Amino acid sequence: MSLFDPLFRWDALQELFADRARLQAMLDFEAALARAEAATGVIPARAAEAIVAKCRVDRIEIEALAADAARAGNLAIPLVAQLTGLVARDDPEAARFVHWGATSQDAIDTGLVLQLRPALERIDGELRRLADALARLAAEHRATPMVARTWMQQALPTTFGLKAAGWLDAVTRARERLGEVRRRALVLQFGGAVGTLAALGSRGSDVAAALASELQLRLPDVPWHAHRDRIAEIGGALGLGTGTLGKIARDVALCAQTEIGELAEPEAEGRGGSSTLPHKRNPVASAIVLSAAARVPGLVATLLGAMDQEHERGLGGWQAEWETLPEIVGLTGGALHHLTNAIVGLRLDTARMRANLEATQGAIFAEAVQMALGSALGRAQAHERIASACRAARTEGRQLREVLAADETIARLLSPEELDRLFDPAAYLGEAGRFVERVLAAHAAVRARE
Amino acid sequence: MSLFDPLFRWDALQELFADRARLQAMLDFEAALARAEAATGVIPARAAEAIVAKCRVDRIEIEALAADAARAGNLAIPLVAQLTGLVARDDPEAARFVHWGATSQDAIDTGLVLQLRPALERIDGELRRLADALARLAAEHRATPMVARTWMQQALPTTFGLKAAGWLDAVTRARERLGEVRRRALVLQFGGAVGTLAALGSRGSDVAAALASELQLRLPDVPWHAHRDRIAEIGGALGLGTGTLGKIARDVALCAQTEIGELAEPEAEGRGGSSTLPHKRNPVASAIVLSAAARVPGLVATLLGAMDQEHERGLGGWQAEWETLPEIVGLTGGALHHLTNAIVGLRLDTARMRANLEATQGAIFAEAVQMALGSALGRAQAHERIASACRAARTEGRQLREVLAADETIARLLSPEELDRLFDPAAYLGEAGRFVERVLAAHAAVRARE
Amino acid sequence: MSLFDPLFRWDALQELFADRARLQAMLDFEAALARAEAATGVIPARAAEAIVAKCRVDRIEIEALAADAARAGNLAIPLVAQLTGLVARDDPEAARFVHWGATSQDAIDTGLVLQLRPALERIDGELRRLADALARLAAEHRATPMVARTWMQQALPTTFGLKAAGWLDAVTRARERLGEVRRRALVLQFGGAVGTLAALGSRGSDVAAALASELQLRLPDVPWHAHRDRIAEIGGALGLGTGTLGKIARDVALCAQTEIGELAEPEAEGRGGSSTLPHKRNPVASAIVLSAAARVPGLVATLLGAMDQEHERGLGGWQAEWETLPEIVGLTGGALHHLTNAIVGLRLDTARMRANLEATQGAIFAEAVQMALGSALGRAQAHERIASACRAARTEGRQLREVLAADETIARLLSPEELDRLFDPAAYLGEAGRFVERVLAAHAAVRARE
Amino acid sequence: MSLFDPLFRWDALQELFADRARLQAMLDFEAALARAEAATGVIPARAAEAIVAKCRVDRIEIEALAADAARAGNLAIPLVAQLTGLVARDDPEAARFVHWGATSQDAIDTGLVLQLRPALERIDGELRRLADALARLAAEHRATPMVARTWMQQALPTTFGLKAAGWLDAVTRARERLGEVRRRALVLQFGGAVGTLAALGSRGSDVAAALASELQLRLPDVPWHAHRDRIAEIGGALGLGTGTLGKIARDVALCAQTEIGELAEPEAEGRGGSSTLPHKRNPVASAIVLSAAARVPGLVATLLGAMDQEHERGLGGWQAEWETLPEIVGLTGGALHHLTNAIVGLRLDTARMRANLEATQGAIFAEAVQMALGSALGRAQAHERIASACRAARTEGRQLREVLAADETIARLLSPEELDRLFDPAAYLGEAGRFVERVLAAHAAVRARE
16 A cells, blocks of 8 residues: 555555455456366366466565566566466476466456456446435535536526535546446457467467456457557546546535635545644545546546557557556546445535525526527627616626616616516526436436346 | 648548637537527527527638637637627617527537537448448458567567457447447537526526427536536547557558568558658658657646636636647547548558568567477476577578477477478467457447448 | 637737748748858858749748648748749749758748747746736735735635735746746757758758847757657746636636625726626626636647657657647637736725624634743643634634633733734734845845846 | 556656655655745744654655545645644744745645756766767768668668757757757746735745755745646656657658667667467567657647646646646656667677668669759759659669660760769768767767766
């Protein structure tokens, strides 16, 4: 564990990408390969047993392996060497058949896929927990009025329910995309030195099929050593997810500003304090999520930029992926975990929401009045008249409602009661409620299928 | 048209993203909105007719619009203003109803979607043309031997058919992804000022449904003004596609090196010459594709990084998309078009392919011998023995086959005939042929469904 | 001009990077080359005159050139071809000597440098205008109190003068960096086909020196066709500058929020309105600057990623620069110009600044009290005591000053007068004034040297 | 140490960025602060001694600290808490004065600067070692002919000395830039909670000056908590350096291709082997350098994109730097160290270089002939005539020299002896030698000043 891991990452994922887990995943490949080759009669069953017995990371000398990897250029070569040595100690005959017909990249890529499979499953589960929490917020607050802001300026009333529903809708799409990517990208890598499986003579396809079956991975039509779109698309889907998490965190952080005060992250002992300011409660989760949203795009670009891998195995591009994709997984997972906790415990101050609706002395109801006048005056003329009333109200420090009531043309067109209604936030929410319903229904449908 | 457009872009896409096309797409939104509002009784049918009649970009004063946009902060405000003026000249009553209940972003985003729809369709068509060309190459050359290279070093024999099949397999995935994205991302944007459609009172949903139907766009559950994952995922899918194009171009450029000479881009008058060197034939298409592959990742990162848009409409992030996504489309399309032409006319020098198989004095057949010896000696011992023979052959400038024949242990295990067979590239292709078949079958299945 | 140019770019730079300007810069190279070669006796003086006479972009057929460039792979080949044709019409002898001994990249790179020279000078001038405006703000408001915010939470008092001084300090560094880059990167490119100037026999160095002198460019030690660090570092320096502009715009946009209202961009007719909301005044300049700050980093990454150019001239990497660096210049310049205008006309609401200091019921003065108590109680105990008082004040809706006054321990240590002073923002500004002075002095020193 | 550290990083830098080193650097800040405050009479000398005595990382419980950091949002808060506890155990009075007047970011940023100072010094030292090795190569091979390649096609003769000189020239600029950045960016961070040093009353500036002096860091005009251009420019300078390393590695990898064989990385036991192919010698160092060149640009973009930090301390942007800049340092350092070792032991095959000059049957001498004919025929006509001869030679498989000798026009203008000379690579090297001299002289001048 490194110092920043608890801050930026989620331990449920970190354990899957620890050094030992990475090696074990490669050893799982080697074990499954031995089994598949025994099952297809390519190597003796006894040899397979001897090999499988040694495919345990606790037998591996990791420091030596790391040093050898720097010379060899990848992890598989020294790992296979150590494994062969371990097998040979007990059964020199069997040692001949370690890694039989495979290439380093087969072990490395398939090992990565074996790590990604549970990782993406856990991420999906956490996205589901986030979606459920958002659905609760949307349902509970479907009628809670707050101000909507565009270009960081107060615009019109909306509801917190609609804001939460918008977040949920995007999270639902993130899960949908992740599902597509998991189906397409989590496939076996097995091609031998150059993707022909030539070392296995006529048995390559049989072994490949048995190996895929052993590992319960889909068998692709062709090995993909130098075609990295699957790897890059996993990064891309996580990048899109992190972007959505960033959008939610940005909203939370803005609404948590001292001067706005509508939302707050959950409080806890030692959380979000300051080393010097006793009154501070910093939105730590938002900061973590926003930092991930700032970091992941560049990492996704790295994966995309590394796709032009040379010939049958790349020089530089492939190696650029090794730490980059796990980093994307780690940052996305950390952001997700922190944000989910923050949303589950999110504190709303509905009184501040209501108070903030008053901040513009009525100007945020200007559109409502304009639409009411529009059928009589036309959109453009109504727009201009109201804009001028807004300027007057602002300059003179008056309520817009008063300024309008004092305008004879307007007074002729709108009664005091009509004006009152136009300045009621609850009366100018349009389809907000219906939109919330639709998003909740879509969420429920997804959950019902699970 | 700008100077670099013919070099980096494809005119079939550029016409869709020209200034006039962009404005027309927004006017198409305004016209459809008027029709939808007339159909739902929100505005008079006569007004809709008057509006629709003016929704033609040739009526718009573009320079003035651009200057006004710089003040207003977006294109829709001055466009709506000009449109309103045009309508008002003939029918002041109707002018009231221009852009009724909509917001700038509704017009801008939906306009963009209306541009993207044909653009992605053309890209898919060109990907199909590329896939067909690759399928022809894979089929024709399924048995054409060439050397496979890993880490930019000769490794083993393979076939050009398998190389082409690998390219095709990746292009097929690019089309699959693009299909998913088109289904998910090409949806209507219509939410009014803050995404509630409040200005339309109780008619918002009806108008939205009618509008979606007018434009033949899918209606999303909720407006998505500040949720930009759909935009970013279009960029991401194109980025993955460009990455695959870059991989193909990298292979072509490497195989076209003077010293390798296995592939060449099609020749044409004035193509790939030098301003000073009379003998040069530069691989221009590869350069263009590789430059796109270098440029698109950073643009995708921009879209991902801009996703944390504030509240109900972003400040900066949204604006960052306006030129970025069209640029991704343009670069991807240009790369695709140039590469497809290059692949359609690709020149193969199969004699050079065969000659290059001889370049290592037999060392690329080392694995074949090693596997043949492996069952007798074990993989590790065989590996070491052959590696040492390779070193000897290299140092002494001899053929590996000779060195091995002179090794008594090996001579005992392998007869001269067996050795001959082990040094025949056609005999060490493993599943290459079968892999080609599978990829071609998958391609045929896709094409049969179209 | 394209639709978005007035919004995102600055016309003073756009004119330098228009298609015609780009070609003219290359023609300026060709003319200077002819003169230099005449001056060194490499070509006849008469030929140079004939060539120079035709080096005018208004003679060039641009559409044909663009189409030919797509085939040739760069702009120089068809430009040289057209120029040769023009010269040949009047003086076939002279036409022999067009582009004598040069390569396409010499014309393209040097042309770019000739465009960058005035562009960077104009950017520096505008940065100076920005710095001057910031210096005025810092000086005028060195004692204007406002609240400082960390983690987007109110923290302590500061002054607007210090905020402006922080902006100025960073702008000063941006100018310093730009100066270094201009000195190092704006150098002649002249190496002939592969950087040896072999085509000029023994006269290469003489011609190069004369050419550098003609163009008033520094002569580098060696041609740099495939070493692109100079190009990338120009992009990097502009990227750092844009980052600083983005920081300033972020602050302005946050302070311009409806609920904060401390700053506003200058008002102007048609500026920052909404297509539907009559009361809106959107911070358009901030949006533009923030969009540039979101876009430029990915473009800088493209330049950095494209640096691994092959051998003596790159394939793909070089081409990736052609539009990217001008785009960085354009976006930086546009952001700079818009921000400078916004800062020159920036509106301050010092009353809101003062009012916002009251928003936390005194909690922002907590550190002051803590430090006052610290020498008696120790930092940790004081911190804890005050944090608890803050919680009490917040929960009970009381002023922190009252809560503290009611605490006997504290009352014993701090008199009411002392407490009053601790809750005076002007009394807790530390070195703010002195920091402002230092930054202003540094700015004045820079300006005095100019 | 993690599995990939020996592969991608350099242990001389990794030790500077280990968890413990990071904490120690922050403790060094705290110790120096205590000393500076004692020296200026702000805290008792005895307290400073007590604090300084505990500022040792071996006293810190790192796992607990990491867990607390995840709650607090940064490392400084729990570190200060543990330090305070340690001091309090021995001297409760002194514990009051731990971190007196400082803020978390002061400790974190200054700590980072204290790590960067030796790191950049070591990087500069390794760049110097690389430069020296390149200078030796350039000097030794100033006259070694090889073919120059543009667009990945053989173009003309050059020398390996010139290639090495081009590399050296770029490395020299990398050192120059790094020097500028070290001078500008390695400064003290000390501003207290919001950058005013208010907690120190009137003593802030004195303490700051004493602290800078204690740490031997330059004192900036103003704290820079939310102005991150210094951090980003360090990343940028390293990014430019990595780009240059990538360029060198790209050239090495291309020249090491089996079919070219002009360069090879040094051989060593276990280096660059394959898990299955006994004959392979993979260019591992090049792969590592190229992978760094693919990864660093996205990380630099992250730093640039994170510069828009809010108000007086950012939310998300600052946090995004914490792992990103050390990662850039680590990848750059690793690439540098591996490349330097590869260059120091670089193997040249000058016979292959000479043989490759023959690969085009003389076409690479076409320009020489063209220039020789140019004064008689004009550049354009000569270009066309030679281009046609090149096509004939290629099509008919003849030597270009023969084709030309058989052309009567040419035979009239060039004697057989002249033709012979034109086909001698050593006779067409132009200024290559002089360029090498200049670069070596510049290198010697830099080294003489050191």
